[in-house]
Amino acid sequence: MEDTQLLKGVLEGCVLGIIRKGETYGYEILSVMEAAGFENMAEGTLYPVLTRLDKKGAIACRKEKSPLGPIRKYYSITAEGEERYQEFRKNFKQLVLNTENILDENGKGWLI
Amino acid sequence: MEDTQLLKGVLEGCVLGIIRKGETYGYEILSVMEAAGFENMAEGTLYPVLTRLDKKGAIACRKEKSPLGPIRKYYSITAEGEERYQEFRKNFKQLVLNTENILDENGKGWLI
DNA sequence: TTAACCTACTTAGCATAACAAAGTAGTTGC
């Protein structure tokens, strides 16, 4: 990412957003993020997020052998995590609206 | 703000966005931010942003007596700052699109 | 067989930036 600070807070919400669509593991999340446009996501960035979410009880973990590599840690969302996700969604939307209020020059709509 | 981390990176861009509309000072920027929806912005958050932007050469500073209080520091945007602002705008738009890619459930549009 | 290259997770140390809390000061009005 060009502006690393912009990612703060958004990353955790996005990871929750991916996991809640179905059980998945770190390496796969990484590729989903990249496909969504988050380029050059570092592994050292993502894995600590997963550990953090796990500690907070927002996701649950299950280990399973991979057919083509070392063991995988599969994550699924918890009720607590779903709640946290909805909260993030609300906050993010508010942030975008607020920012639009300020950046918008002609009051016509969204960015250029 | 509820989710303080979300502000990171956005704040600086917003402040630039406000200053580029016309010379202004900290206390006034604070009220514009609040009017735009950024509630409870702490002064201890904003003023360091201004100092930072000034150090980077993104804004220029001029002191002037206030008609009803201590001295004001008026800021205006520089060419360097305008460049930085356009960069932020681009990055923020990209971030919103990427996040939308992930959070969007029905592919219909933006959030609920 | 060994080197290269995927897959997959871990960890240590650093930098950034928002916040809380407190302080300093000028002005106005009770």
Add this chain to the structure above:
DNA sequence: GCAACTACTTTGTTATGCTAAGTAGGTTAA
């Protein structure tokens, strides 16, 4: 005098993304 508003400063704390390195299992081809 003192409260309330204006206006800027500073110190210390915390969260979190990044770099850079490491560990390990599997496959493929020189």
